[in-house]
Amino acid sequence: MSEGTPNRDYKKDPILTPVKLPKSPAAQCNQRNLTGAPRVIRDIVADLHSNIQIWNDIHTKGVDQVWKYMNLKLTTTEIYTLELDLSMKEMELVKNDLRNAYNQFNLLENRCEAFSKLPNMPSPVFFSLSAKEIYKLFGEICEAYRKESKVKNFVIENMAHTKDNDEVRFYATCWTWPVNLDRINIKMESLLIETGHRPIT
Template identity: 40%
Template sequence: MSTPPKRATNVSKCYSPVILPQSPATVSSHKNLTGLPRVARDIVADLFNNIQRWNDNHIRGANLAKSIAQLKTNNINDYSNILENLTSDLYNVVQTLSGICEAFDFLSNQMKSLIKLHKKTTPLFISMQDEQLAEFIDAISTAYKGEFKVKKFVLENIAHARNKNEIMFYAICWAHQQNINLETNIKLEALLTETGHRKIV
């Protein structure tokens, strides 16, 4: 009968630890970070701040769309001053969202230009390739621009809905942002973590 092989008693001698380089975002504070990493970090911060602005206006628009839906549900032929004011307020929200989409485009182009300037073979930070930074920002920008088209569609149609089902459809279209999905949010979190805005716990 053969004897079982002996288990290794000192595994640590077999492997040497892997030491990863530190990201400039963790070595330096935001104040001291310089050069292209600082520019990239600022671009991601601006992206995040514009998404927060989008969220505020999305909620405001959802409340307005709900009010319009309630008004039209009570009287499908309602074209009162109240409806006009609500629609005007929703128009202003959509205009603000349009400006935010322009900011997303600008930030996406900024990151693409920054990547072209980075001539070193090492990445700007640590885990993501430079091209990934640009790809993620572009994907996020595309998602929000797709959602903007939905918001604009709702604005153009909700006050002229012909029945209750149509009204509810438009209100739901505004509320449920189908283009901004889990993948979009994961990409945002990855960018925030990579550039040092989110701490790894």
């Protein structure tokens, strides 16, 4: 170190003092041993992630069905055929599965909202977010899936009745690329990290 280099005492310099964050319930104990509201919120986030995985599986199954229906529709001049009818019934089953997943999103959101309104909740609940901030993220995720559910219902309800091949292709595309879910993965990962389901790297 040259003579011109300033030599600071980091322990005494207030500008360079490390930031001290309050200890949260999650930081004070093993994530697996959480109790009370933090444990319940952590479990609700895990259930949300599981429901998204179920939704993704249903979506993938639906992609196969709508493209199968589209190909049948494009290769026949008939408006209704037995094959088209059977294919549409399979799509209705997918729609029912999506409805169940949709209802689960609503149930989980209501549970998360209830905990966000409890008095004397620690803040932050885990590492950085308050209960209300966790609920805000949670609600944004659920709302995105609600919007996407409306799109998928619209596709199934209208695909069978169109006579225009371009419309059929449009409906298949709408199902395949869920534009309402852009950036949802980032929000879900944020919740998983916040609640200790993902390690902080």
